[in-house]
Amino acid sequence: MAYYYAVNRGRRRTGRQGGYTMFLLSGGLQLDPATPNPPADVAPLVGRPPRRMGLHYADDAASLRQKIANIRRLAELGVEMASHGVRHRHGGEMSEAQWRAELEDVLRIAELHDIPRPVGFRAPFLETNEHFFTALGAHGFAYDVSQVGGLSWPTRHPRTGVWQFTVPSVSIPGRSGAVLFYDENTLNVLRAEARSRGLSGADARRYVNDTFYEAGMRGFRQRYHGARAPFVIGGHNRMRAATIRLLREVCGRPHVHCATFSEAVRYLEAHPELEGVGPRPRPSRRRRRR
Numbered sequence: 001m002a003y004y005y006a007v008n009r010g011r012r013r014t015g016r017q018g019g020y021t022m023f024l025l026s027g028g029l030q031l032d033p034a035t036p037n038p039p040a041d042v043a044p045l046v047g048r049p050p051r052r053m054g055l056h057y058a059d060d061a062a063s064l065r066q067k068i069a070n071i072r073r074l075a076e077l078g079v080e081m082a083s084h085g086v087r088h089r090h091g092g093e094m095s096e097a098q099w100r101a102e103l104e105d106v107l108r109i110a111e112l113h114d115i116p117r118p119v120g121f122r123a124p125f126l127e128t129n130e131h132f133f134t135a136l137g138a139h140g141f142a143y144d145v146s147q148v149g150g151l152s153w154p155t156r157h158p159r160t161g162v163w164q165f166t167v168p169s170v171s172i173p174g175r176s177g178a179v180l181f182y183d184e185n186t187l188n189v190l191r192a193e194a195r196s197r198g199l200s201g202a203d204a205r206r207y208v209n210d211t212f213y214e215a216g217m218r219g220f221r222q223r224y225h226g227a228r229a230p231f232v233i234g235g236h237n238r239m240r241a242a243t244i245r246l247l248r249e250v251c252g253r254p255h256v257h258c259a260t261f262s263e264a265v266r267y268l269e270a271h272p273e274l275e276g277v278g279p280r281p282r283p284s285r286r287r288r289r290r
Helices: 002-008 061-076 096-113 130-138 183-196 201-224 240-250 261-270
Strands: 021-024 080-083 143-148 163-167 169-171 178-180
Touching: 021 061, 061 080, 080 096, 080 261, 096 130, 130 143, 143 261, 163 261, 169 201, 178 183, 183 201, 201 240
Parallel strands: 021 080, 143 163
Antiparallel strands: 169 178
């Protein structure tokens, strides 16, 4: 919630404040399945087996209810609640039955806590397979944001019709190849680059934050001056200051709409001609012969 207010600080209190989507890991909205002898009023809050090692379950019923209250408040402010699964499993080898069970648990937890039903998904580790899309379509999900992509507009999955948004890659000065623009991935690359430049302490932090912002701006400009395809900005809040700086810079520009994924889906469905549209070819710069 602090992130939402930080981004919107100083904006007008009336009207739309910009669209954000939060991908909830629903396992943290439960008590540990190993909770012994829970009281009757707490029993519905206990997670279902299998217990996922390494997943941070809620510490107690009181803190869980406070967390749910915060989520509801964000939803009231216009933040879309999408899903990041329940158990944070590697999904590349999961069967259709396993994916269906995971999504059913996602929807069960949303209903249990009376929070908005998610219609979007981001797979843990960005690992998906065909069974994943079958399960998404069967459970009424409208979009996925687990694919890695380029500069084109989203496309529908050919069998299920689920919209596929992509996590973009960006270029880093002095480094060959592209880097996934997702805070932890980019952060690891930039820290290594800072060390290779002999930077440390405040100088390294400044380099990391400034370069993350500049890389994001380059990715944005490629789309803004190209096919105008959506530019997905997201992560785990590891690059908060640079991300807020980036959002403040781009969201107020003419003809830029910082939207939730559901809003983007509605726009795409109203403009089907945009599906899959990629960058326009650059004009030839051949010299004229005199």
